[in-house]
Amino acid sequence: MINKLIAKIRKTNAPIVVGLDPMLNYVPGYIRQAAFAEFGETLEGAAEAIWQFNKGIVDAVCDLVPAVKPQIAMYEQFGIPGLTAFRRTVEYCKEKGLVVIGDIKRGDIGSTSEAYAVGHLGKVQVGSRFCRGFDEDFATVNPYLGSDGVRPFLKVCAEEKKGIFILVKTSNPSSGELQDRVVLGPEGGSGQETVYEMMGRQVAAWGAECMPEEGDYSYVGAVVGATYPEQGRVLRKIMPKAFILVPGYGAQGGKGADLLHFFNEDGLGAIVNSSRGIIAAYQQEQYARFGERGYAEASREAVLAMREDIASALAGRH
């Protein structure tokens, strides 16, 4: 799946992932009203609204980008109907040929992480049959519980040729409270490093165990926020074979020039996420001319602008 992602990035010339993180107030009024008319102001109504909204965006951008990243929290807040819309979105995007990164940030102790891994990336045994729960192509994983929480994901990735992105340095303002702290070497050993550097080394080590038969990049990638370009530079060197999923571009403040350090010399190694900046583009002044009926075309324009921003930043590197 990492090789499929890379092939699609090359084909589209867009190391871009569209974050499908629909808030109800991003959804144009006419879509919300139609959904509420059918299902009422209920969880079902909300789920229908975000599904219709997503569908419009996916149809408008699926030829331009390699991947989408639905953030499961935005669906889970609407309970079972919301999660049904998540599953439907995953399925629809895969039908459209998109690589789907489930932004689930799961992580638990061994046996429990195994349940998350099979539920999102693999298959679960039911009697004599095997069934698939959510079936994304990639998932994001939280490493707070250490390697026995991560290993079940590695196992499923190897079996299914799927991938994970492990949280290393997240894009939010308070990520440094833990992630930037300096830790001493284990058991009094010498050498100091930050938590994110330590995690980066672990990602590199886990990744070395989980390489596809061909290609330079591992099934194990990392999440590093665009809002922290200096840390991105350091981490790029620590984990050269890890693809970096870069959130925080656009609405959170990251710019094209900030992204340079996240890429390798081969022009690969990073995929940049934008959520609100693309899916709610029509609410921004520069795309206001599309109006709410043109929300999907506004998203397409925003993708084209982002592609240009990243391409010119990368072109200026040499």
Next chain:
Amino acid sequence: MINKLIAKIRKTNAPIVVGLDPMLNYVPGYIRQAAFAEFGETLEGAAEAIWQFNKGIVDAVCDLVPAVKPQIAMYEQFGIPGLTAFRRTVEYCKEKGLVVIGDIKRGDIGSTSEAYAVGHLGKVQVGSRFCRGFDEDFATVNPYLGSDGVRPFLKVCAEEKKGIFILVKTSNPSSGELQDRVVLGPEGGSGQETVYEMMGRQVAAWGAECMPEEGDYSYVGAVVGATYPEQGRVLRKIMPKAFILVPGYGAQGGKGADLLHFFNEDGLGAIVNSSRGIIAAYQQEQYARFGERGYAEASREAVLAMREDIASALAGRH
């Protein structure tokens, strides 16, 4: 809700939470077969089997314990039908008067953590109405992303008078890879502490902001594994007003005597989880006489034995 939990612990004299973490191979064959006969060997069939299994256990133990802790991963592996069984279990346990701790270990950046917080503990706005997604009483929270990922949960806890347990020192073998590492004081300040001590201090600080109108314990608790009693002793002092949710008793190796340090002098301050040791008791030699048709009564016996184990450990303290 923390006061309701404390009142129920006092009434039952059992600081015990039953972990409803059903694996399909814990479910007696006759329940599985009935479910598969009705729904096939499908996700729906699996979900029906674990729901029926849970119901039997809840009916058998609900007068003995204050709380249950369904582990959402065990449901999520069965996709939407599994999560529907989770929701049904939450609802049923609440009807039976049990406090429900959703073991969800969610945590994300600010706006996304807010979605998890409203989806699991609060209510989400849909048009002019407010709806509830999963509606547990407590949830577990992963702190890797720092305080702006935790604060949305604090807000919802204050509004709803519900609570959270933040992962501090987890029960699994590799939890020390990150959690035991020694960090330097922030910005080169003096003082060294482990990651779990640093998290314990943060739990105490967050908890001080989130106290009920009456009572000694905060809405903000912590998860500390029974498998690490020494760390429990240290953390008990760092965060005196935090209730500690203690996993790892029983099947994972923790014993009654290991639990002493987790309790305060008032005999409160901790609630001990057992999952497999209770819900799959009938599969153990000492309860084999119950047979699979008596799985629920075996669970009841296991709860009584655990209550006795903890009570005698606590009685021996003074």
